[in-house]
Amino acid sequence: MPISLFRIDDRLVHGQVVVGWGQPLKLGFIVLADDGVAGEEWEQELYRMGVPPNVDVYFSTVDDAARALERYSADARPGVLLTGTIGAMLRLVRAAPSGSVRSVNVGGIHHRDDRVQKLRYVFLTPDEEAELRALADAGVVVTAQDVPSAHAVPLSDILRGDAS
Amino acid sequence: MADDSQTPSPHVPRRAIVTGHGAFPEGLVSAVQQITGRGEMLVAFSNAGLGREEIEAGLRACMENVHASVIFTDLPGGSATLAARRVLRDRPELTIVTGANLATLVDFVFADESMSAADAAAHAAERGRVALATVHA
Numbered sequence: 540m541p542i543s544l545f546r547i548d549d550r551l552v553h554g555q556v557v558v559g560w561g562q563p564l565k566l567g568f569i570v571l572a573d574d575g576v577a578g579e580e581w582e583q584e585l586y587r588m589g590v591p592p593n594v595d596v597y598f599s600t601v602d603d604a605a606r607a608l609e610r611y612s613a614d615a616r617p618g619v620l621l622t623g624t625i626g627a628m629l630r631l632v633r634a635a636p637s638g639s640v641r642s643v644n645v646g647g648i649h650h651r652d653d654r655v656q657k658l659r660y661v662f663l664t665p666d667e668e669a670e671l672r673a674l675a676d677a678g679v680v681v682t683a684q685d686v687p688s689a690h691a692v693p694l695s696d697i698l699r700g701d702a703s
Numbered sequence: 704m705a706d707d708s709q710t711p712s713p714h715v716p717r718r719a720i721v722t723g724h725g726a727f728p729e730g731l732v733s734a735v736q737q738i739t740g741r742g743e744m745l746v747a748f749s750n751a752g753l754g755r756e757e758i759e760a761g762l763r764a765c766m767e768n769v770h771a772s773v774i775f776t777d778l779p780g781g782s783a784t785l786a787a788r789r790v791l792r793d794r795p796e797l798t799i800v801t802g803a804n805l806a807t808l809v810d811f812v813f814a815d816e817s818m819s820a821a822d823a824a825a826h827a828a829e830r831g832r833v834a835l836a837t838v839h840a
Contacts, residue, residue, distance in 0.1 A: 549754045549755060550754065550755050550782045551755070552785075553781055553782035553785065554777075554778045554780065554781035554782065557778075557780050558778065558780075585785055585788055585789070588779070588780065588788075589779065589780025589784070589785055590780060591780075648754075649752060649753055649754030649757065650752065650753070650754065650757065651754070659752065660752065
């Protein structure tokens with residue numbers, strides 16, 4: 540089945556992903572597409588310990604994850620693909636086969652001095668705003684939603700910063 | 704974050720950080736204070752609204768401020784626990800207890816002064832585990 544959720548979350552694997560989304564989705568695997576973590580065995584072990592034993596975690600560079608999307612989509616289990624930045628997700632979308640990423644969930648981009656708050660859990664730099672627009676221009680539906688029970692905030696509202 | 708301005712009383716010098724999601728840390732510390740009057744031994748630090756680096760930096764700052772050697776967390780796979788494990792990497796004297804509950808913390812604040820922080824944490828973890836039970840009519 541196609542990847543159930545493409546999520547941008549600067550915490551990568553954490554409670555909202557494993558429990559908040561993982562349980563209702565009956566998650567079978569997580570693709571963690573992050574160039575830094577892909578080269579760090581210790582970081583991989585850390586994230587693996589945070590995931591139930593029945594959920595597989597595949598660590599990959601962004602480019603390798605884009606190339607492997609069709610293989611992940613052939614998996615019968617529900618899966619989540621995570622990137623830690625908007626830029627990484629944009630790279631993945633551009634490198635993946637056309638149309639293979641139809642929607643992207645902005646799950647958490649947290650406070651940094653050069654970012655402006657848009658939502659409770661979304662803070663963006665001007666460059667990151669441009670990257671979100673580029674995702675939309677590539678045909679991807681971009682919404683922000685930290686947990687499944689929350690309202691999915693459309694991109695226009697994210698950028699206006701007027702949705703809670 | 705809990706009020707850290709009070710100096711712990713002489714017979715309870717051991718201190719710990721309680722961290723996790725939402726108001727979990729503050730709630731547990733508040734409950735410990737209500738039950739034991741020893742809430743000053745614990746410092747609450749929530750991960751709410753914080754990114755990976757900020758959570759880790761916050762934990763390190765808490766540890767420096769209160770000389771804590773134990774961190775209690777909620778979910779074993781949560782971002783607070785992952786940040787604590789990053790701190791542990793270069794602070795081997797640290798002990799992390801995941802899945803902490805009120806019974807855990809109450810046991811910790813009453814641990815005998817002669818116990819090491821690591822032993823007190825281990826004892827508290829076991830007490831918290833025992834406290835989890837199902838009750839039927």
